[in-house]
Amino acid sequence: MTPRLDGKVALITGTGGGLGRAAAEYFAQAGAHVIGCDLKADGNRETVDLIRASGGKITTMEPVNLGDPIQAQKWVDDAAAIEGRIDIVYNNAGATRAGGIETLSLDDWNFGMRNEVDLVFTVTQRAWPHLKKRGGVVIIIGSIAATHSPSEPYPAHNTGKGAVIALSRSLAVEGAAHNIRSVCISPGIVETPVTAPGLAIAARRERFLSRNLVNRIGLPEDVAAAALFLASDYASYITGINLVVDGGYTAS
16 A cells, blocks of 8 residues: 555645655655745756656745745745645755854854754744644654764754754644644655765765665655655654654664
């Protein structure tokens, strides 16, 4: 049996590539009308072409800077107007800046909080009244970096992902009365257009592989498959969790 999302409207942020594109493809194949957005206009149009070529239904808006609350709110409002409903909110988009505690500027710290925490809050808050009408699902992409910080100095990223895991649990409690489920997915190392250059360095790739119990690097489809299950009625008894999808990295 395959999870289905027939007739559902799924808002997915960051559909221009990587995890967001994979989620858009899986959700559309399962029958959802995907409404996506991204700053990357070309990438978003490629996603549209891929999904429509396979018979899926998708609408995208680009470029949209979700770090700007006005743009984020407008995107949700415009998305809700297309079908008159929102059933799933998939908070995938995010951005951060590297730097250790002694070198990270306050501007860079604020950039990370704005683009990994604030945008999730803004999108979800704007969609909440629509979810309350029929019930629905909020999915937030976290990271194992929230609990197992890698060797690179990314305090803004690690903190931001810890925050959205906590936010997801809070939404689960608040949403229960309205039949809204909220779940978080924390991937381990996944090969995307963003991570591919670093993973092309043999020593770096081997360092991650040496900790994985599953002997490969993760794929965006690994995360998308988990998200599809959690968004579907097969997961109707699941809320408030942080599902780790990391090939066993944190277990080792």
